Amino acid sequence: AQSVTQPDIHITVSEGASLELRCNYSYGATPYLFWYVQSPGQGLQLLLKYFSGDTLVQGIKGFEAEFKRSQSSFNLRKPSVHWSDAAEYFCAVGSNDYKLSFGAGTTVTVRA
Amino acid sequence: AAGVIQSPRHLIKEKRETATLKCYPIPRHDTVYWYQQGPGQDPQFLISFYEKMQSDKGSIPDRFSAQQFSDYHSELNMSSLELGDSALYFCASSLGLLGEAANYGYTFGSGTRLTVV
Numbered sequence: 331a332q333s334v335t336q337p338d339i340h341i342t343v344s345e346g347a348s349l350e351l352r353c354n355y356s357y358g359a360t361p362y363l364f365w366y367v368q369s370p371g372q373g374l375q376l377l378l379k380y381f382s383g384d385t386l387v388q389g390i391k392g393f394e395a396e397f398k399r400s401q402s403s404f405n406l407r408k409p410s411v412h413w414s415d416a417a418e419y420f421c422a423v424g425s426n427d428y429k430l431s432f433g434a435g436t437t438v439t440v441r442a
Numbered sequence: 443a444a445g446v447i448q449s450p451r452h453l454i455k456e457k458r459e460t461a462t463l464k465c466y467p468i469p470r471h472d473t474v475y476w477y478q479q480g481p482g483q484d485p486q487f488l489i490s491f492y493e494k495m496q497s498d499k500g501s502i503p504d505r506f507s508a509q510q511f512s513d514y515h516s517e518l519n520m521s522s523l524e525l526g527d528s529a530l531y532f533c534a535s536s537l538g539l540l541g542e543a544a545n546y547g548y549t550f551g552s553g554t555r556l557t558v559v
Contacts (some may be wrong), residue, residue: 366550373532374485374551420484428497429475430548432484 331359332423343411345442351406351436353395353421362424363404365395368435370419377419380404389408391415416440446535446551454510454557455523463518463554467535471554473497474516475548476508485532491516492538523558530555 335354343349356363362381364367378389385397404421406414418437422430447466455461467474468531473492477485487500487520491510502508505523510516514535 364548371555374534374550376548423551424548428479429487429490429500430485431487434484 332361332431334421334423334431334433336419336421336436338436339434340437340439342439345413346410349408349411349415349421349438351438353404353406353433354402355404355421355423356402358422363395363397364422364424364430365393365404365406366420366422366432367390367391367417367418374420377406386436389394397398411440412440413440413442446533446549448533448551448556450553451514451552452555452557454559456559457525459523459558460546461520461523461556463520463533463556464518465518465533465535465551467514467533468492468549471535471537471549472514473536473538474510474514475501475520475534475536476502476516477534477550478517479530479532479553480526481529488518520556525558527557528558 333356336351365377367377368374372397378387378392380387380397387395393408395403418435420435421433424430455546475490476488478488488502489508490498494510504523505543508518530553532550532553536548540548
């Protein structure tokens with residue numbers, strides 16, 4: 331079965347600084363990988379996804395993620411964070427059994 | 443653009459009552475997935491439907507049942523509610539199953555927050 335690990339529970343970053351959120355997955359075949367963002371009390375918004383092809387994926391809101399098969403990782407990055415990026419971020423892996431498995435999430439706090 | 447619509451947004455029920463959550467997928471989407479997110483938890487897959495047939499089942503209690511109707515909307519029925527059922531319930535939709543809908547992925551609704559008192 332697939333699984334996802336997000337090692338960082340909470341990250342605090344200054345506005346304008348760069349951000350990197352780590353995600354490691356476990357899956358035997360080629361995974362479908364996703365990053366979602368969730369603001370308090372809100373739904374899950376898809377930031378970006380990877381299925382195949384170019385391992386550097388561009389998403390919305392200036393986010394990007396890089397798939398590294400050798401490290402089983404799919405880390406999310408943003409060069410310069412904005413206060414509105416404060417939220418919880420979930421990495422997820424999908425498979426051919428049609429469901430997503432989510433990581434525990436990383437809460438991002440942005441300080442002025 | 444139309445999104446996934448869930449109703450109600452909030453629901454308060456007493457223990458042992460029954461609740462029905464509704465999900466209206468994006469037009470033309472034929473696959474619906476239900477997830478449960480407890481307080482401070484990551485979303486957990488409950489059940490999914492493809493073309494009105496159950497396609498997969500996760501950690502869904504026997505007290506819960508769900509179905510997908512001819513117009514592709516789905517309802518999650520929860521009976522004998524327990525305090526531990528208090529959670530945010532998400533519905534997501536896609537066109538085709540995940541493996542086939544590689545270019546679409548999931549779109550989540552805003553969720554229904556169920557509180558059992």
